[in-house]
Structures are given as structure tokens and as C-alpha cells.
Amino acid sequence: MSDADPARYGQMWATVYDELHSHLDPAAAVDLLYQLAAGGHALELGIGTGRVAIPLAARGVAVHGIDASEAMVQRLRAKAGGASIPVALGDFADVAVDGGPFALVYVVFSTIFGLPTQDAQVGCFRRVAALLAPGGVFVVEAFVPDVARFDRQQRVQVHRVEAARVDLALSRHDPVAQRITSQHVTLSDGAVRLLPVEIRYAWPSELDLMARLAGLRLRERYGDWQRGRFTMTSQMHVSVYERA
Numbered sequence: 231m232s233d234a235d236p237a238r239y240g241q242m243w244a245t246v247y248d249e250l251h252s253h254l255d256p257a258a259a260v261d262l263l264y265q266l267a268a269g270g271h272a273l274e275l276g277i278g279t280g281r282v283a284i285p286l287a288a289r290g291v292a293v294h295g296i297d298a299s300e301a302m303v304q305r306l307r308a309k310a311g312g313a314s315i316p317v318a319l320g321d322f323a324d325v326a327v328d329g330g331p332f333a334l335v336y337v338v339f340s341t342i343f344g345l346p347t348q349d350a351q352v353g354c355f356r357r358v359a360a361l362l363a364p365g366g367v368f369v370v371e372a373f374v375p376d377v378a379r380f381d382r383q384q385r386v387q388v389h390r391v392e393a394a395r396v397d398l399a400l401s402r403h404d405p406v407a408q409r410i411t412s413q414h415v416t417l418s419d420g421a422v423r424l425l426p427v428e429i430r431y432a433w434p435s436e437l438d439l440m441a442r443l444a445g446l447r448l449r450e451r452y453g454d455w456q457r458g459r460f461t462m463t464s465q466m467h468v469s470v471y472e473r474a
Contacts, residue, residue: 239298239344239427240278240298240300240302241299241301242425242426244302245305247278247279247302247305250414251281251339254339256282256285256338257285258455258456259282259371259455260282260285260286260289262369262456262457262468263282263291263336263369264286264289264291266333266336266367266470267286267291267333267334268333268334269333270333270334270366271291271292271293271294271329271331271332271333271334272286272293272332272333272334272335272336273294273295273296273327273330273334273335274293274295274336274337274338275295275322275335275336275337275341275358276298276322276337276338276341277296277297277302277303277317278305278306278341279305280295280305280311280312280315282336283295283312283315284306284310284312284315287311287314287315288311291334292329294315294318294327294329294330294332295315295317295318296319296322296327297317297319298319298320298321298322303317303319316328316329322337322354322357323345323350323354324353324357327361331362331364331366332361332362332363333363333366333367334366334367334369335358335362335366335367335369336368336370336371337370337371339371340429342354342370342372342432343372343430343431344429345430346428346430347430348408348430351430351432351437351440352440352444355368355440355441355443355444355446355471356443358444359445359446359473365472366472367449367470367471367472368470368471368472369469369470370437370468370469371455371466371468372432372434372437372467372469373466374434374464374467375408375433377405380401380403383402383403384400384401385399385401385403386398386399386400386401387399387400387401389414394418394419395416395417396418397414397417398416398417399412399413400413400415401413408430408431409428409429409430410427410428410429411427411428412427412428413426414426414427434451434467434469437469438469441471445473445474446473446474447471447473448469448470448471449470449471449472450469450470451467451469451470452467452470453466453468454466454468455468
């Protein structure tokens, strides 16, 4: 996810990204992605600090990546196994990448919503369709929008309260543009840190239509990485698309 400039987002978030997302265990995602890669090459869109790509590569999958933020990629490079993963710098909706065609292209942690417009998201599906090998799949992990979370199109959430630190998230919701603009605020030892996030969310059915426009179709949709059933109460989804 990004603000209006994904490179700026990465510059601001890179040093704290892994800390703030340490509660998200990538093991189940790596297991399913490993199965879906089926021995072929994989491409991660928005590879970031490599939280999924590095353990997937350690399983023997030839992983490539795209990311708009050099700061994020530098964090990946500093990790064990990260320096050997080829990464292209740029917008993952249209940047050129070597190593294809790919048996698996994937985007996790709702990163597809970092593309700021519906047109950009549609373009991403089209770009992925052109990169897929015969029989390849495109995997999208994203949250299911819940507009009821907002009161008068805004929300304040407390993530952490300690004697010397408070973490807050403040968000504004634009239901017409399907856009959420947030600031993650840390108050600590008299200092204030602001981490902006701006996303353009899409419903699962809207993503399915984007896939159809790109010549893809939904093959499977799960409610989690363990292949749990997707239901009306699911808060996230793992969608697997293939060529139509």
C-alpha cells in the first residue's frame, strides 16, 4: 500500500515496516505459493523487504520482484538470501521485468490497492496476463472492504498504549473514489512520527471483472492461506486467477 508516491511511501516506511508487520507470519502464504509455483519461476509485485520472497526462495523457487521503493529493496538486500533475488525498480503495473514467463505472479498484504486508480489496477491485471506462462496463475491477497468500520467516513484506532508510547491510526474514507487516506501516528518520548498510507480498495467481484478484462478468470478463492472457505464473513481473501 502506498501514498500518492510509492517511492516516498517506501522511503518513510522502510526502517519500521518489518517491526510494524511482525505479527503477520508469512509461513502459510509461503506454503501455498510454493505449491502454486509448481517448480516454475515466480514474480512478486511490491516485493518490499522480502518478507514472503526470501522464505519462498529458500524453498527453491526462483523468485523475482518488482518494487517502486529503492529504500525497501535495500532492506531486502541486507537480509540473508535477499541479495540473490533479482528486483526491478518501478511501478509494478507496467515496469519491464526479466525472468519470465512466470508460473506464478503474486501480490500480498493488499498491496494491489496501492495502485491509486481503477485504471492502474486494471492495467496491472493486463500486465500480469502478459507475463504468465501457460498454466500459470496470478494470486492476489487482499482485505475485504468493510465500510461499516467508518463513522461519518472517518476512523480513529488505537494500536498500542504504553507508559512512554502510543500508536494510533487515523483514517478518512471516500466511498465514491473507494479511497482511504490514513496516517499511522507514533507518540514516543516527546517525538511524533507520521507514516502516511493511501489506498484505492476494490471488492472481490471488482477484481474478478478486472481479471476478465485482462483475459483471466477466477479459479479459486480462499478465506485464508490455509485454503479455508471464503464466506460472507471473511475479512480477507486469497484469489487465484488463470488464463480464461
